[in-house]
Amino acid sequence: LSKEEEEQQAAGKASQAKAGAKADQQQQQAGKDKDKKAAAPQQKVGAEQGAGEEGEEGAAPRAKPGAAAAGGEAGAPAPAPRPVGATVFVRGLPLDITNIALQAKMEAYGRVKSCRLVMDKASSKPKGTAFVEFKSDEGAKKAADACARHRQGKGPGVVVSGRAVDVDLALTQDSARQLAATKATDKTAGKDKRNLYLAKEGDIPKGTPAWLGMSEHDRAKRERAAEERRTKLKSPNFVIANNRLSVRNIPFAMSEGQLRALAIKAVKTRASKENPVVTQVKILREEEGGKVGADGRPRSKGMGFLEFEDHTHAIACLRALNNNPTAFTAERRPIVEFAIDNVKVLKKLEAIKAKHAQHAAAQQAKASGEGGRPAKKT
Structure with missing residues (x-):
C-alpha cells in the first residue's frame, strides 16, 4: 500500500473506535437512569416509614430505610438497625x-x-x-x-x-x-388509691449539687418534713392528694393573692399555652390574738397550700417552684410537695358538707311551698 492509503485506513479505524466508545457511554448512561428510576419509589417508601419516629413516648427512634442506600451501590446491604x-x-x-x-x-x-x-x-x-x-x-x-x-x-x-x-x-x-x-x-x-407514687415528688437526694447548694436551714427543714411524711404514710388513714400542694418557707409578708399569682406563673414557665386554675389558696396563720403581720391580719406561719383543678398543673407547679432560688429567697427556698390528707378528717368534712347541702335543699323546698300556698282568710 502507498503511504496515502495507509493514512486513510488509520483514520477510518480511529473514527470507528471513537463511535464505538460513544455508543458504550450512551448505553451505560441509560442503565444508570433506569436504576435511579427503579430506586425512587423505594426512597419514597423509606421517607414515609420514617415520618413517625416518635409516635409513642419512650419508643426508640426508628431508622429511615430510604437513607440506607444513600452514597452506596445498588443492592448494597443496609446498615444494621440501632439496638x-x-x-x-x-x-x-x-x-x-x-x-x-x-x-x-x-x-x-x-x-x-x-x-x-x-x-x-x-x-x-x-x-x-x-x-x-x-x-x-x-x-x-x-x-x-x-x-x-x-x-x-x-x-x-x-x-x-x-x-x-x-x-x-x-x-x-x-x-x-x-x-x-x-x-x-x-x-x-385505681390500684394506687393512696397515690403513694407521688411521695418522692419534690424530694432532693442528699449529696447532690442541689442539696449541697441549699442553706442549712432548708436542709434541716426538708429532713423534718420527710420524716413527718414517712411517719404519716405508715398509717393507711393518710393519703396523698393528687392536686393539692403544701408549700413551706412562704415569706411572712406574702399574701394569698401573691402566692396564687406565683403558682400560675410557675405552671406557665413549663407549659406556656396552658391556663391553670387554682381552686384554693390557704396560708396558715397565727391564732386570733397572737402575732399580727404588717397588714393587720394574724401573722403568717410561712406555710400554706395550693389546690389546682388539674393534676398536671399541680405537678408542673411543684417542679418549677421546688428549691427555686429566685422564687422566694436563696436562703429560704420553696419546699414543695404533694399534701397529705387524713382520710377520717376528709370523711367528716364530706359528711358536714352533705348535711349542710341537705339542710339548704330542705329550706329551699319549704320556701317554695310557702310561696305557692294560698293566703289565709282573715
Whole structure:
C-alpha cells in the first residue's frame, strides 16, 4: 500500500473506535437512569416509614430505610438497625438542659454514642425528655438500674442539674403502644388509691449539687418534713392528694393573692399555652390574738397550700417552684410537695358538707311551698 492509503485506513479505524466508545457511554448512561428510576419509589417508601419516629413516648427512634442506600451501590446491604437495648429514655429533665450537659452526665454509666433532646413540634421547645444511646447495652442497663434503685429508696438515682430524673430502657414502637394501653388500664383501675407514687415528688437526694447548694436551714427543714411524711404514710388513714400542694418557707409578708399569682406563673414557665386554675389558696396563720403581720391580719406561719383543678398543673407547679432560688429567697427556698390528707378528717368534712347541702335543699323546698300556698282568710 502507498503511504496515502495507509493514512486513510488509520483514520477510518480511529473514527470507528471513537463511535464505538460513544455508543458504550450512551448505553451505560441509560442503565444508570433506569436504576435511579427503579430506586425512587423505594426512597419514597423509606421517607414515609420514617415520618413517625416518635409516635409513642419512650419508643426508640426508628431508622429511615430510604437513607440506607444513600452514597452506596445498588443492592448494597443496609446498615444494621440501632439496638434498642443500648438506648434509654429520660424523663423529667430541666427544660434548659443541653445535649452536651446531658451527655456529660450519662457518660458516668458508659460511653455515649448519641444524645437527642425531644422537642415539642408546636412550640419547638424541649419537652423535658430525651433519648440517650450508649455504645453498649451495659451502659444503658447501668443507668436504668440506678434509677430503679432510687425508686426503691436504695440509692441517689440519676440526677441531672440537681434534679432526679427517670431513666428507662427505650422500647420498640409496638412495646410502647402496649405499655401505653397498660398504663391507661391501670389508671382507670385505681390500684394506687393512696397515690403513694407521688411521695418522692419534690424530694432532693442528699449529696447532690442541689442539696449541697441549699442553706442549712432548708436542709434541716426538708429532713423534718420527710420524716413527718414517712411517719404519716405508715398509717393507711393518710393519703396523698393528687392536686393539692403544701408549700413551706412562704415569706411572712406574702399574701394569698401573691402566692396564687406565683403558682400560675410557675405552671406557665413549663407549659406556656396552658391556663391553670387554682381552686384554693390557704396560708396558715397565727391564732386570733397572737402575732399580727404588717397588714393587720394574724401573722403568717410561712406555710400554706395550693389546690389546682388539674393534676398536671399541680405537678408542673411543684417542679418549677421546688428549691427555686429566685422564687422566694436563696436562703429560704420553696419546699414543695404533694399534701397529705387524713382520710377520717376528709370523711367528716364530706359528711358536714352533705348535711349542710341537705339542710339548704330542705329550706329551699319549704320556701317554695310557702310561696305557692294560698293566703289565709282573715
